[in-house]
Amino acid sequence: MLNILPPDIVFQEVPEEISLALTVTGCQIGCKGCHSPDIWNPHNGDSLTEIRLAELLSQYHALITCVVFFGGEWQPHKLCLLLSQCQAAGFKTCLYTGEEDVSDTIKAHLDYLKAGPWRSERGGLASRNSNQRFIDMASNKLLNHLFIKD
Numbered sequence: 136m137l138n139i140l141p142p143d144i145v146f147q148e149v150p151e152e153i154s155l156a157l158t159v160t161g162c163q164i165g166c167k168g169c170h171s172p173d174i175w176n177p178h179n180g181d182s183l184t185e186i187r188l189a190e191l192l193s194q195y196h197a198l199i200t201c202v203v204f205f206g207g208e209w210q211p212h213k214l215c216l217l218l219s220q221c222q223a224a225g226f227k228t229c230l231y232t233g234e235e236d237v238s239d240t241i242k243a244h245l246d247y248l249k250a251g252p253w254r255s256e257r258g259g260l261a262s263r264n265s266n267q268r269f270i271d272m273a274s275n276k277l278l279n280h281l282f283i284k285d
Contacts, residue, residue, distance in 0.1 A: 150282070155202045157191075164233040208238075228245050234252070
């Protein structure tokens with residue numbers, strides 16, 4: 136079972152998309168300097184079932200073009216089911232993970248992938264020195280340049 140914190144609509148996490156952000160709890164990475172340590176506890180939040188996801192997609196369908204999951208890769212079967220549900224409903228999908236990479240099975244359900252742990256000395260996607268990578272899965276192109284403000 137995946138639990139999520141209350142969903143948000145976000146504009147910056149996936150370039151040129153308006154996304155429904157689903158923050159999954161139970162992260163086991165525990166990046167030093169994490170801005171969301173409340174996501175470490177898997178019991179925080181509410182259960183994200185297929186029924187609940189369908190309700191969210193219906194509620195926000197006119198507002199969003201993408202669904203971004205912040206975490207969940209530690210339950211790959213459940214995550215893939217939910218990603219498939221989003222794609223079947225006509226939405227693009229994205230995963231933000233602190234892992235360096237995810238399985239090909241998960242990648243098959245993604246339009247975008249942000250991978251890499253938070254390292255405060257390197258900064259996030261808006262930093263030219265970031266270790267994190269934002270990838271367009273269809274073209275395998277690195278899109279970090281879209282986050283950098285000059």
